Amino acid sequence: MKILLLGKNGQVGWELQRALAPLGELTACDFDTGGGLQADFSRPETLPALIRGAAPDLIVNAAAHTAVDKAESEPELARTLNATAPGVIAREAAARGALLVHYSTDYVFDGSGSLPRDEDAATGPLSVYGRTKLEGEDLIRASGCLHLILRTSWVYAARGGNFARTMLKLAAERDALNVIHDQVGAPTGADLLADVTAHAARRVLDTPGLAGTYHCAAAGETSWFDYARFVIEWARAHGQAVKVTPDAVRAIPTSAYPTPARRPLNSRLSTTRLQAGFGLRLPHWQPGVERMLEEITAR
Numbered sequence: 001m002k003i004l005l006l007g008k009n010g011q012v013g014w015e016l017q018r019a020l021a022p023l024g025e026l027t028a029c030d031f032d033t034g035g036g037l038q039a040d041f042s043r044p045e046t047l048p049a050l051i052r053g054a055a056p057d058l059i060v061n062a063a064a065h066t067a068v069d070k071a072e073s074e075p076e077l078a079r080t081l082n083a084t085a086p087g088v089i090a091r092e093a094a095a096r097g098a099l100l101v102h103y104s105t106d107y108v109f110d111g112s113g114s115l116p117r118d119e120d121a122a123t124g125p126l127s128v129y130g131r132t133k134l135e136g137e138d139l140i141r142a143s144g145c146l147h148l149i150l151r152t153s154w155v156y157a158a159r160g161g162n163f164a165r166t167m168l169k170l171a172a173e174r175d176a177l178n179v180i181h182d183q184v185g186a187p188t189g190a191d192l193l194a195d196v197t198a199h200a201a202r203r204v205l206d207t208p209g210l211a212g213t214y215h216c217a218a219a220g221e222t223s224w225f226d227y228a229r230f231v232i233e234w235a236r237a238h239g240q241a242v243k244v245t246p247d248a249v250r251a252i253p254t255s256a257y258p259t260p261a262r263r264p265l266n267s268r269l270s271t272t273r274l275q276a277g278f279g280l281r282l283p284h285w286q287p288g289v290e291r292m293l294e295e296i297t298a299r
Helices: 011-023 044-054 075-096 128-143 163-173 190-206 224-237 272-278 285-297
Strands: 002-006 025-029 058-061 099-105 146-152 177-180 212-215 249-252
Touching: 002 011, 002 044, 011 025, 011 058, 011 190, 044 075, 058 075, 058 190, 075 099, 075 128, 075 146, 099 128, 099 190, 128 146, 146 190, 163 177, 163 224, 163 285, 177 224, 190 272, 212 272, 224 249, 224 285
Parallel strands: 002 025, 002 058, 058 099, 099 146, 146 212, 177 249
Antiparallel strands: none
């Protein structure tokens, strides 16, 4: 089987290189691949030639415009990267009968209420990022290609920046931290997403009836405030140099920390369909975060 991975240098793309390699012949590319194949999502018209040259049976798209606040000031670029380019890829996948795996987000919802949303819940994005990701989903479905859309939330990885790394840095510099308490979700590791992708893609290729849209996030839930306290408690227990105590982390509402893009308050995603359809049990968020903390603090 030939596999084409787009967006190999992002957090999820980096883990996908590992997870997809056992499935077949992997070609991985990004916007800048240091002389290798280039996947320039800002020029969607160049993507068909890339796909035809790779002749994949499986296309995994981990590329996106993920700078949520910046997207508010560059909506056309966000739309090109998050909607137009995936639509082009989907049409090429349909033309050659390839499976397309694509990642979406809890930002396609409005974040109201307090219950986990399933895949059939009404959408209502609050931001340019959310609207363009939803348009990308719609274009993929409209293409008629065999597809697997995985919506996820609060993605982190040991490689690159993440919330936990930021909290550790600030906790070493300051005596107290203010962290938002009214946004709730599940921190989800890029490694978990990559492993689920490899498993689910193989199953869909064997059983095309499993194709469709699924929610994929770690089990459990937390707020950014409680997430920060968890990170700091772990750091203190493991001898890290932090000045802030867990009690010095103060809860603030989203309204006290305005940003260009509105965030959904409720990022809870129901993963029942994914777990039942693919015979999986998604792990709780804490062990993955602990493992990531061990990796980034050992460097």
